[in-house]
Amino acid sequence: MASIGFLLDLEGTLVKDKSYTPIPEALEFTKLLDEKKTPWIVATNNSTEKPYELVKILRSKGFNVDENKLLSPSLLACDYLRKNNVKSIYFLGTDKIKEFFEEEGFEVRDDHNVDAVVVGRDKEITYQKLKIATSALVLNDAKLFSFHKNRVIRDVDGLVGPSVGAVATALSYAGNKSFTSFGKPSKEYFERAFELLGLSDPKKIYMVSDDPFTDLAEGKKNVNFQTVFVLSGKYEDSSILNKIEKDLRPDYTFSHIGECSRLLEGENGNA
Known part of the structure; x- marks a missing residue:
């Protein structure tokens, strides 16, 4: 059985943005994981592409992924909605995901x-x-449901805009009711991710992401896994970590995902 596993965020970690251009050394790192038979999955909060279409896109970019190596909120959304007896929805999002919900019977x-x-x-x-x-x-x-709780997203023009979590929070305030998130950092999302990895000990699992708030700090609070912050996405300055409680700050900080190879070699990152 594998000793460790990796949950790899998508945008800002494996790829640059919605162009899905691989970040330097991302392909090399995932190939290294495959060579060492270290389990990994793409753990994304992507809310614009159907899961199977996203797999096709990533494969076209050179990533060795299939539907068992990708977890997105879309895959959990239908279960959540059915458990809550939801049959009709008003959806804020892309036509692709709207079609996905219709295909699922909503x-x-x-x-x-x-x-x-x-x-x-x-x-x-x-x-x-x-x-x-x-x-x-x-x-x-x-x-009220949300694909995830991310605050901001870096767009293809390099600017940063409000993400899904920001809009859901605004509606939550306006409607005076809480919302449930399908994606990271929900405990249900990460438990499903652990199942896909085939690992149960959170201390053996590394979450690698450019989002130190939602993915890493809140994720650590919910499931207590190892956290790795990369400066290749939303934030290019590690001083952003000063806004996070000390005990929830990342265990490692790297410039990009390629430096995660140190974790395989037993070397230390810049905690």
Whole structure:
């Protein structure tokens, strides 16, 4: 049985952005993991692509992935919704994910008469969309779900914008109700990830991400795994870690994912 395993964030860690261009040394590192028979999966909060389409994209970029080596909120969303007796939803997000929900048997409506509001990444979000979502929460007592809790996302133009978690938090405040997240850092998400790795001891599992807040700090709080912060994505300066409680700061900080090879060699990173 493998002694350690890796959960690898996607955007900002393995690839640059929505262009899915591999970050330098990302392909080499994943190939090294395969050579050493060290289990790894892509643990992403991607809310724009259907899971099987994302696998195709990553394979076209050179990553050795299949549907057993990728975990996205889309794969958990349907289970969550069915358990909560949700049949109709108002969805903020891409047409691809809207189609995914329809393929899974959910009614995706354009008005507020729904069982739930689901927040994904919607780059064409408008006040009208937010008004319909808020009306569903306030007037129809709809439940509120979010693909994840990420605060910000770095776009292809290099600028940083509000991510899914920021929009969900705004709707939560407006609707005066809490929201449930499908993705990282939920305990359910990481437990499913551990199953895919075939490992159960969190101290043997490294979460590598460019998001020190959602993926790493909150993830560590929920499942107590090893955390690795990379400076190749949202944040290029490690001083951002000063905003995190000391006991939840990353165990390691590296410039990029390629430096994670030190963990395989037993070397120490810059904790």
